[in-house]
Amino acid sequence: MDLREIARRAGVSTATASRAINRVTNVDPLLSRRVWKVVDELGYYPNTQARALVSGKSRIFGLIVSEITNPFFPEIVATFERIAVEHGYEILLTSTVHDPKLMASSVRRMMERRVDGVAVITFGMEELLLEDLQLRQLPLVFVDVGPALPRISNIRIDYLHGIRQAIQHLAALRHRRIGFVSGPLWLKSAIARKDAFLQSMQEIGFASDPRLIMEGNHTTEGGMAAAAQLLNAPIKPTAILCSNDLTAIGVMKKSDEEGVVIPHDLSLIGFDDVRLAQFMSPPLTTVQMSQAELGRLAFKALLAEVEREIPTLHGTEYILRTNLLLRKSTAMAPTGAPRSERNGAARQLK
Numbered sequence: 001m002d003l004r005e006i007a008r009r010a011g012v013s014t015a016t017a018s019r020a021i022n023r024v025t026n027v028d029p030l031l032s033r034r035v036w037k038v039v040d041e042l043g044y045y046p047n048t049q050a051r052a053l054v055s056g057k058s059r060i061f062g063l064i065v066s067e068i069t070n071p072f073f074p075e076i077v078a079t080f081e082r083i084a085v086e087h088g089y090e091i092l093l094t095s096t097v098h099d100p101k102l103m104a105s106s107v108r109r110m111m112e113r114r115v116d117g118v119a120v121i122t123f124g125m126e127e128l129l130l131e132d133l134q135l136r137q138l139p140l141v142f143v144d145v146g147p148a149l150p151r152i153s154n155i156r157i158d159y160l161h162g163i164r165q166a167i168q169h170l171a172a173l174r175h176r177r178i179g180f181v182s183g184p185l186w187l188k189s190a191i192a193r194k195d196a197f198l199q200s201m202q203e204i205g206f207a208s209d210p211r212l213i214m215e216g217n218h219t220t221e222g223g224m225a226a227a228a229q230l231l232n233a234p235i236k237p238t239a240i241l242c243s244n245d246l247t248a249i250g251v252m253k254k255s256d257e258e259g260v261v262i263p264h265d266l267s268l269i270g271f272d273d274v275r276l277a278q279f280m281s282p283p284l285t286t287v288q289m290s291q292a293e294l295g296r297l298a299f300k301a302l303l304a305e306v307e308r309e310i311p312t313l314h315g316t317e318y319i320l321r322t323n324l325l326l327r328k329s330t331a332m333a334p335t336g337a338p339r340s341e342r343n344g345a346a347r348q349l350k
Contacts, residue, residue, distance in 0.1 A: 079295030139305035162322025179237030223250020
């Protein structure tokens with residue numbers, strides 16, 4: 001079964017059949033449906049390599065993420081791939097695991113496959129990727145760090161909106177000693193989240209106590225280490241906001257080990273809204289940064305750039321807003337000693 005037979009059975013020219021299969025937009029929709037009806041009936045599979053040689057387009061998008069095992073990324077990948085399939089694209093996925101050598105080999109593999117564009121959702125190492133990819137004049141999508149250049153789209157995360165909501169929520173619950181556990185401060189996204197915390201505290205007239213601000217590493221282990229310091233410090237927070245949900249889950253685990261009950265003794269808020277957050281005990285209140293929407297925007301930006309004949313001079317910017325998602329890990333600020341201290345005092349009296 002070849003293209004000529006498809007065209008004959010559909011009653012169209014070979015050129016029309018070819019354009020329909022390649023999803024060229026100027027094909028009459030009625031003729032396109034006739035071609036695809038024959039394709040589906042006969043189980044015809046186009047030769048994608050030959051098609052790429054003819055059209056100059058591979059219909060493959062590259063997607064680079066930091067670490068596929070991190071629960072933040074699977075929904076991004078799933079959404080990006082689902083929409084890609086709907087538009088007749090394949091994806092070439094790679095996870096850098098923060099390894100420059102692995103990243104370099106992944107980029108080389110994408111160039112060998114002649115990808116039509118690359119979405120870089122790594123939260124780190126973007127500068128190295130930009131140097132390599134920009135020279136090839138490929139459409140590129142970055143998160144937060146995309147420069148204002150032709151063929152480059154930038155998805156800017158509005159961290160402040162959701163973090164402001166979180167601080168105002170805690171203030172309404174009469175919390176004053178609010179701690180913050182950041183991500184690693186070599187990440188621009190971690191700096192942006194910390195800055196949003198400091199600004200939100202200032203906006204409502206709260207002092208940010210440096211002793212209640214810890215640098216984590218966006219892992220559960222980092223959350224546990226930060227919580228160990230905060231929960232055993234002379235001045236203890238009544239609430240903690242974390243730079244991501246994994247950190248908050250680590251704080252939750254360490255609090256349980258210390259006998260600190262969430263939310264009665266300590267209110268806790270995460271950031272990201274990974275799927276696991278809703279299944280914690282108690283379910284984690286978090287600042288939602290929709291991974292599905294991030295995946296959708298990344299694909300939309302690449303597709304728009306591929307279809308744009310004349311690139312915009314300063315690239316294109318897309319905005320992703322964050323919002324507070326209330327669950328069960330926050331409550332009114334405690335008025336007495338934490339339950340762990342009360343239990344210890346009771347044991348001493350006995």
